[in-house]
Amino acid sequence: MKNLALIIPFSIPPSGLEKDLLRNLNTPATASLLGWAERQRHPDLDAFARALPHEYWLTGRFPPESTLQSPSYITPQHLQAHSALREGYWFSLQPVHIHIARDHLVLTDHRQLALTDEHSSQLFAIASTTAQEYGLELLAHDSSHWFLRADQWRDLKTATPDAACGHNIDVWMPQGQSARAWRKFQNEVQMQWFEHEVNQHRELSGLKPVNSLWLYGGTTPQNLTASTVTDTDGPRWLGAHCQPKQSGLWHYDALISAALNSDWASWLDQFHAMDQHLMQPALDALNSGEIDSLRLICTDTRRCVEFNIRRSSKWKFWKKPSLSPLFEGLAA
Helix, strand or coil, X not given: CCEEEEXXXXXXXXXXXXXXXXXCCCCHHHHHHHHHCEEEECCCCCXXXXXXXXXXXXXXXXXXXCCCCCCCCCCXXXXXXXXXXXXXXXXXXXXXXXXXXXXXXXXXCHHHHCCCHHHHHHHHHHHHHHHHHCCCEEEEEECCEEEEECHHHCCCECCCXXXXXXXXXXXXXXXXXXXHHHHHHXXXXXXXXXXXXXXXXXXXXXXXXXXXXXXXXXXXXXXXXXXXCXXXXXXXXXXXXXXXXXXXXEEECCCHHHHHCCCHHHHHHHHHHHHHHXXXXXXXXXXXXXXXXXXXXXXXXXXXXXXXXXXXXXXXXXXXXXXXXXXXXXXX
């Protein structure tokens, strides 16, 4: 692998905190790479885009044709499970926790649910039986991600859970003529889960109850090709938080949860770990000739900036190590 690309969601820090975060970052390898890089900034997504920039990237659809009007979004899980999805229109479906705020409902980060296979299977059985009663079909992908076949709901415009996370869900709920039918099904499952022993056990253990479902995506098997992962032979130092997505493209996911939960102390810790365990080996690989070029695709909730570094870049002695190019991603 001579040309390596890394997509790093939430590596662009939030506006308003950039100075404080920059003051607390000590990441020499990242600074060296960014200091040498050629930068390309893509147009910002709309504030109400139904998916995040890196999510469009991971499904090969960045920049999206429309961030507001398109009813479908092919999820990475769709691509992974394409052979299991038969005819019909399949949505992604996730068990989630919805927090009751003062005057609205807020979707929380599904990564914090820590949903076990055992508990997931019990909740899935209830939802699957209810789905059959509504003329729908439910298929499990893993403990936190399911698929729902709803041929009659093709008109729905949906939002990914990470795009909606932390926000008033009224704005992000599925929209369209079939929205009422979806809410009826959702409410039925919620009522059956409300006092289920799984949630009783979770609450006694200090865990958030799984009290709702989040519907998003939507596509037919005909729109899916074989998995986009065509080359998984990457350098060993890519590590546990990197997953192959396309030939030469890897996804680093360690910053996502901290950013979505505004846990900036953890974000700093993760950024430092990224510098030590990912950026330093990448820099060494460039210096040694293991790779010829490195492309860093950095995003937040709306912005996407690419940094391109070639082996020859290090000879640009007048360019100094700096994190400023990353923080300048905040500029309008």
